[in-house]
Amino acid sequence: MKLTKRQEEILQIVKEEGPIPGKLIAERLSLKRATLRPDLAILTMAGNLEARTRVGYSYKEIEGEKYSKWFEEHFVREYKAHPIVVKNSTSVYDAIVQIFLKDVGAIFVVNEEGHLSGVISRKDLLRACMGNQDLHGIPVSVIMTRMPKIITVKPGDTLLLAAKKMIEHHIDSLPVVQEIDKGTHTYKVVGRITKTTISRAFIELAER
């Protein structure tokens, strides 16, 4: 719906001050209540405004805006999957077994205190495998990507931010962490977000 300048002004006032009675909107615009009546009626019919007796007008999101809001209102915490975690001392061989057993693309490594210390991808494991080393003898801590180089997200980050981090850093999965101490990069792993998570959300968006 194409709005007139005055209708745009009304919406702006209601966005900032709503719920607001029609009388007050008229005052803000230095117009008579009666002059505004048709505009308020149109905006209400079109679904931009909601009118409630004794309360006044409030702003209603229209469909298109709701859609872009989706990305601001969907968070990592709702989408995160269970993280697959091994210890620093786990052998590369056992890490590969975990990758196959849990059917994941990457696993997270934690230290003795249970804090995130590294990430291992299928690519890291493939590289180790090619090295013709004794896979039972090497601990994952030797081949993993280490803190503070690990890209993470927090439960309160948007899913959109998680997608952007994966694309920007060319990685397929992110550990979801809770910060224990930022100064020393101490994080607890509470989940996992992958490009599979994003692909599922993409389908969910289409099917709304």
Place this chain on the structure above:
Amino acid sequence: MKLTKRQEEILQIVKEEGPIPGKLIAERLSLKRATLRPDLAILTMAGNLEARTRVGYSYKEIEGEKYSKWFEEHFVREYKAHPIVVKNSTSVYDAIVQIFLKDVGAIFVVNEEGHLSGVISRKDLLRACMGNQDLHGIPVSVIMTRMPKIITVKPGDTLLLAAKKMIEHHIDSLPVVQEIDKGTHTYKVVGRITKTTISRAFIELAER
């Protein structure tokens, strides 16, 4: 905007028969033209209908519907990346080298005629690596997933269909193919769609 039953009926008629003059809409509903006037005015103001002199009313997509249309109007052909392809006779070792050189998750295998014969993922290569075999001596055709088991998409499929196929079949990438002969499963590989492609589209959607 919440529509009345009559307004819904008007929209239905215009969707099916538009552009259609108001007089004809009134006839379809066995109502007088004058009776319909307020409803037509509301639907036009709200942006559901477009009124043109001497032509009549036609249906206009509203914002929310345009958004869901995005998924019907974005195709594999616009998003596909360059496929990394090796021959049946390529060694597993050389396939792994390609995975690292091209930084991809899977590569496609073609036969002597250049037609798709298989797909190899990082997982397939990792499994072969674990087998302690001579990676230079084994051709990829021994370890690959073969036709007709390969899940494919066509350039004219929607990106949404590609996302659904990857989620449904638990795979990270799809060869984009042109059919040469369906009966014998003969396909030419013309591209690649991955969960990275879908994640990029997800970001693009948010930034529209």
